[in-house]
Amino acid sequence: MADLARFDLLADFLVQQFAAPRIWDVAGGMGKLNQALTVRGRQCTTFDVRWKHLPGLDYREQLLELDEPCACDLIVGLHADGATRIIVEYAAHHQLPFVIVPCCSDNSMPYKPWLRHLAELAQSLGMTTRQRDLPMRGRCTMIIGEHKPQ
Numbered sequence: 001m002a003d004l005a006r007f008d009l010l011a012d013f014l015v016q017q018f019a020a021p022r023i024w025d026v027a028g029g030m031g032k033l034n035q036a037l038t039v040r041g042r043q044c045t046t047f048d049v050r051w052k053h054l055p056g057l058d059y060r061e062q063l064l065e066l067d068e069p070c071a072c073d074l075i076v077g078l079h080a081d082g083a084t085r086i087i088v089e090y091a092a093h094h095q096l097p098f099v100i101v102p103c104c105s106d107n108s109m110p111y112k113p114w115l116r117h118l119a120e121l122a123q124s125l126g127m128t129t130r131q132r133d134l135p136m137r138g139r140c141t142m143i144i145g146e147h148k149p150q
C-alpha cells in the first residue's frame with residue numbers, strides 16, 4: 001500500500017528545491033499531488049487517462065506525448081508506472097528538469113534495475129541525475145534530472 005503522505009512530502013520537496021511556477025504532474029491519478037502543489041501556490045496541470053478525479057483542478061484526460069507544446073517549468077511523476085519513461089524523454093526533449101518517484105516498470109523490470117535504467121536513460125539524453133529518498137513507506141526513491149549548465 002503506497003504511503004498516503006506521499007503527495008505532501010513530494011510537494012514540499014518540489015517547492016523547496018524548484019522555483020518553477022508551472023508544474024506538470026504526469027500520471028497524477030486523482031490529482032492529489034496537483035492539489036498539494038496548488039495549496040502551496042504553484043500552478044499545476046495533471047495528465048492522466050482517468051475520468052474520475054478531484055474537481056476544480058487543471059486536469060487533462062490524455063496521455064502525454066513528446067510533441068505536446070511545452071507550458072511548464074518542471075515535470076514530475078509520482079508512481080507514474082507506464083508514463084515514467086515519457087517524463088524523462090519529455091524533459092530531455094524540452095530542456096526541463098524532472099523529478100520522478102518510480103514504482104512499477106513498463107516492461108516487467110525489477111525495481112532496482114528500473115531505477116538504474118531510468119537514470120541511465122536521462123544521462124544518455126544529456127541530463128545529470130541524482131537520487132534522494134522521501135521519508136515515507138514503500139517506493140520512495142526520487143530521481144532528479146537536470147540539464148548541465150551550458
Ligand SMILES: C[S@@+](CC[C@H](N)C(=O)[O-])C[C@H]1O[C@@H](n2cnc3c(N)ncnc32)[C@H](O)[C@@H]1O
Binds near residue numbers: 064103
Ligand atoms: C499507480 S497510479 C499513481 C497515481 C498517482 N500519481 C498516485 O501516486 O496516486 C499510476 C497512474 O498512471 C496512469 N498512467 C499509466 N500510464 C499512463 C500514461 N501513459 N499516461 C498518463 N497516465 C498514465 C494511470 O492511469 C494511473 O492513474
